[in-house]
Amino acid sequence: FVPRYDTDWMSRYFFSGGIMPSDNLPLHFQDDLKLRAQWRWDGTHYQRTAEAWLANMDQHEADIMPVFETAFGADAGIWWQRWRIFFLACAELFGTSRGQEWWVSHYRFERPA
Template identity: 50%
Template sequence: PEGKLFVHIFCHRQATYLFEDRGPSDWMARHFFTGGMMPSRQLLTEFSEDLVQEFSTDWNGVHYQKTANAWLAMMDAKGDSLRELFRVTYGNQADVWWQRWRIFFMARAELFGYANGSEWFVTHQRFRRR
């Protein structure tokens, strides 16, 4: 009863939207975010009949942009060992998945770096029972 809920979530400044697979160009929604959504920063506070937000702070998207770029650099640096893992995990689709992950990291970096990190970012929110 006295517990707290801490949320670390990627969000958009204003819009909530679904990751929908509506065709071939929606490969990222299909392969990485199936059934998912990008919440708006305030979404959880709009459904807080039972919870009160005690604390909220935003982490500029440039932080995640740097993280995604670092992951891409690490993927490139560790290519030989990772490619073996990809072969075990993805079988004959390993090369396709290698490119998907590379593009995923690039797309995340561009998205979260957009508008100097003020459009998409990470928010930390803490809630307590009402």
């Protein structure tokens, strides 16, 4: 992901230099990896995951903040809020239209013979 706008906080702080591959992208590399199985989960699964991560983070704030302070210094509080917003945004995005807009895919590959 490349941040395109000053407001593009998710690309800047969470996915810098990464990609969000399409569901079928790994299928285009069958010479290198042979697909054995694929599972598609509707967005409600990741919605619940993001909500659980947020609840867990909030529950363990006293344990996590010292780690954030070591990693982010004076910006620890800002990063705390960024992570909260990230989990909230993911939960809302993946829960859109009862989980039918965004999916999570899992793959099992093997080396080709």
